[in-house]
Amino acid sequence: MECRISDKQMSIMDKLGILTDAAKYDVACTSSGTDRNGDGTGMGNAIKAGICHSFSGDGRCISLLKILFTNECIYDCKYCINRCSNDVPRASFTPEEVCRLTIEFYRRNYIEGLFLSSGILYSPDYTMELLYRTLFKLRREYNFQGYIHVKAIPGANPELVRLTGFLADRMSVNLELPTAEGLKKLAPNKHRKNILAPMRLIQNGITESKNEVAVYRHAPSFVPAGQSTQMIIGATGESDFQLMMVAQNLYDKFSLKRVFYSAFVQVNEDKDLPALPGGPPLLRxxxxxxxxxxxxxxxxxAEELLDENRPNFNVLLDPKEDWALRHLECFPVEVNRADYQTLLRVPGIGVKSAQRIVKARRSANLRFGDLKKIGVVLKRALYFITCQGRMMYNTRIEEDYITRNLLSVKEKLPAEAGGMSYRQLSLFDDVRFAARQQGISQLG
Structure with missing residues (x-):
């Protein structure tokens, strides 16, 4: 089966410009999660900490080539720039072109891996077969052993999805919208059942592969870096509580590595899309x-953080601070005696600092100076902890008092020149990515 090329007069670089830009709204492509060396017969390997960026068309050295195979699509999703009713420049790669781009960029040290998604060309089966052929050619003919993240196409033949899983490091199936009602309203060609079916197939394949590798050392790996998904938020009316419950169910039922949240960006005019006078809901x-x-x-x-009576997060406080203020009966916590799980619930104490506390207190009682060296953010934690039975300052355990003081501690949020704003996560912009990661890391 040959790929339809409606853009024969385009150069491969012209196609690259169109299809990298078309991929920018897909944020579900962080690529850490696998550590796999090449076998010495090909080029490249997949190092867990080495691939966490993307390739930018303006020349910045970002290490993940992120493209659509095609931005042609038979679907008419109301929120998508590539919907079939939009008059936008269209382009399609061939499997050979994707392989050439990946290899040439790798040889020039521009990239270390590939993120490949696609619009739906002709049908889900036709598109999935093209993605499979591309990965097969890249792995077998070009001996590329670097990181590959590919999207599974909902509705495609399960066997095509399964075969592709043996060639990819990570796969993802975009949930698109959190509820079946939202899909019906804004993406009438897509169905929840068709989206969840490949998720289940990938999950089962990962489990079977791990069992086989445990018995047969050289058994082929199936999606060794796991699977992820993406939800658009703000396009439909779901509350934060509904979103969190969906995410928790995905983690519990499908063993996902990551759920990505993409703030709705209005790229189309449609009566069914919400007006966004303040721009995308990026702080949310x-x-x-x-x-x-x-x-x-x-x-x-999820049900600890929010409930039906309080369905949305307080945008002024991070979720752990908000939870702690609503559960002051649990505080203060004595850091020299509290167990690890209790320490994790203290604002200002993260995973690493909790581990260090548990380890350090085996040899001595910790004081506030020790906690600061360990990495505890005392300007947040001081309202919720004691050391040797004493608080750092004479502090009242009162919600209003602590809230006022926490709000005076400026949280580091993604910023841009000219003022504070909350910008959408985009792996096409390494500055934005670093800022967003810095903001998230403040959760402790």
Missing amino acids: EHRLYQADWLLRFYGFH
Whole structure:
């Protein structure tokens, strides 16, 4: 089956310009999560900490080539710039062109891996076969052993998805919108069942592969870096509580590595799309990422953070501070005796600092000066902890008092010249990525 090329007069660089720009709204492409060396017969390897950026068309050295195979699409999703009813420049790569780009960019040390997604060309099966052929050619003919993240196409033949999984390091299936009702309204060609089916297939494949590798050392790996997904937030009316419950269910039922939250950007005019006078809901996106961190690493559950009576996060406080202020009966915590899980619930104490506290107190009682050296953010933690039975200052355990003091501590949020703003996570912009990661890391 040959790829339809409606852009035969375009150079490969012209296509690259169109198809990198078309991929910028897909944020689900952080690529850490696997540490796999090449076998010495090909080029490249996948190092867990080495691939965490993307390639930029303006020449900045970012290490992940992020492209669409095609921005042609048979679907008419109301929120998508590539919807079939839009009059935008269209382009399609061939499998050979994607391979050539990846290899040539790798040889020039521009990239270390590939993120490949696609619009739907002709049909899900046709598109998935093209993605499979591309990865097969890149792995087998070009001997590329670097990192590859590819999107599985909902509705495609399960066997094509399975075969592709043996060639990719990570796969993802975009949930798109949090609820079936939202999909029906804004993406009528897409169905929740078709989206969840490949997620389940990938999950089962990962489990089977791990079992086989445990028995047969050289058994082929299936999606060794796991799977992820992306939800658009703000395009439909779901509350933060609904979003968090969806995310928790995805983690619990499909063993996802990551759920990405993409603030809705209005690129189309449509009566069913919300008006955004203040721009994309990027601060909301930021709080959801912080809350997601609590689900994945801090032992929280969605129903602890929010409920039906209080369905949205306080945008002025990070979710852990907000939780602590509503549960002051749990504080103060004595850092020299509290268990690890309790320490994780203290604002200002992160995973690493909690681990260091548990280790350090085996040999001596810790004081506030020791906590600062360990990495505890005392300007947040001091309202919730004691050392040897004493608080750092004469502090009242009162919600209003602590709230006022926490709000006076300026949280580092993504900024831009000319004032404070909250910008959408984009792996096409290494400055934005670093700022967003810095903001998220303040959750402790």
